[in-house]
Ligand SMILES: Nc1ncnc2c1ncn2[C@@H]1O[C@H](COP(=O)(O)OP(=O)(O)O)[C@@H](O)[C@H]1O
């Protein structure tokens with residue numbers, strides 16, 4: 101079943117037109133990665149899906165129902181959960197409170213203790229305030245907060261950005277578990293290796309428009325695409 | 338009367354004033370913390386609370402407790418309507434703050450006129466119930482008027498209740514998370530419109546309680562809201578926006594400065610609170626408890 105379908109999606113910040121007639125399909129249990137260089141519109145795409153972009157047009161359907169005009173919290177309640185780029189851990193809530201809050205807000209949550217088992221690092225930091233965590237710990241908490249809500253569609257915005265390699269490995273392990281557990285995932289990544297490793301299908305966008313889509317296997321052999329749109333192998337970032 | 342007991346009496350008077358002021362300032366601060374709305378009509382909500390208590394006690398039931406309950410309920414409903422019918426329309430506008438100011442100030446003018454029209458401009462007051470009259474001796478020749486003690490205890494209970502809800506309940510976590518990152522709270526599923534109305538209702542209810550408790554303590558007239566809202570803003574600035582403990586400490590401080598100040602220089606009760614505000618703003622611009630957790 102198609103979990104998410106985007107057709108002719110346009111998005112704007114004030115007068116800036118950012119997404120141009122974007123199209124995308126995410127099928128049940130897919131792991132789709134959205135690739136593109138910095139500023140291509142990856143975050144804006146996720147914001148259009150979650151309803152947090154100031155203005156969106158076109159058709160966004162979640163499990164067959166239009167959500168283009170649906171309020172942010174309603175989209176969330178239906179099971180679409182975003183781990184945002186900036187982590188957005190609540191600074192004045194403890195680690196435990198961040199997780200409890202997410203648990204209580206979800207329609208069909210995962211057990212809190214079970215969630216902490218996935219994140220041993222967080223388990224030891226339950227009483228710490230969000231603002232006192234390191235970047236890696238905040239990212240773990242942000243992912244934990246989404247997972248405890250037992251998402252139907254998990255949106256990850258550059259989950260590895262700014263993380264030390266060991267933490268990236270931890271994250272890969274946790275997310276690998278999630279993927280194995282039949283969660284549908286749409287994620288953006290600059291870390292192509294991570295994206296190709298976890299993903300099954302990929303979309304490449306540039307300046308807010310579709311450029312390419314296909315399987316991760318195909319993409320591996322397309323150095324031209326990787327070089328042109330993802331700055332891989334050119335030494336740039 | 339000795340100087341010693343005179344000073345004590347002024348301090349107790351001040352704490353009594355501060356306790357009612359706290360109820361207004363706490364609601365004002367809560368609403369600002371969560372909704373980013375500066376509710377200028379908060380003072381008239383307090384005034385409505387006082388009038389509802391008077392009307393209910395004098396002409397309907399004769400029970401002080403029911404009068405207070407009625408005041409809280411009526412003002413809560415008025416507050417809920419104010420937010421869900423009017424203020425809600427202004428969220429996200431370009432000139433949001435200015436529009437809020439104009440809208441809430443318009444309500445101040447309208448409600449004051451309506452109250453003056455219905456009740457006249459003369460002062461009214463309420464006799465406290467029998468059990469709350471007289472004084473409670475504290476020993477050492479000092480005593481506290483029973484009603485004043487009651488108001489102080491109520492304020493402390495409200496503070497403790499607010500802090501407990503904020504810290505230990507799901508609603509508290511929702512309030513704290515939304516006041517620090519509204520969008521992330523919505524992404525997790527917080528129903529923000531409903532939360533806003535709820536917070537406004539609670540803030541208004543606190544003002545209604547304060548007003549009802551003021552009815553037996555001071556002369557109630559249609560301009561009651563004006564004096565309290567200014568003081569409540571001073572309290573919130575001194576205590577730090579969004580901090581209940583700050584609002585409490587600030588309110589008690591302002592209450593004492595007002596009571597003692599008007600004893601030192603007759604008629605200058607407002608001088609010292611503003612002086613305190615300026616001093617705090619110069620030395621600690623975020624307020625005494627600003628930047629702390631709500
Ligand atoms: N809040 C904003 N206001 C205006 N322009 C924005 C805003 N956020 C992003 N943009 C612009 O939108 C474009 C796409 O940004 P974004 O979706 O964040 O890209 P990506 O996530 O692919 O790096 C960029 O040109 C960026 O400058």
Ligand SMILES: [Mg+2]
Pocket residue numbers: 142143144185257258
């Ligand atoms: Mg981005």
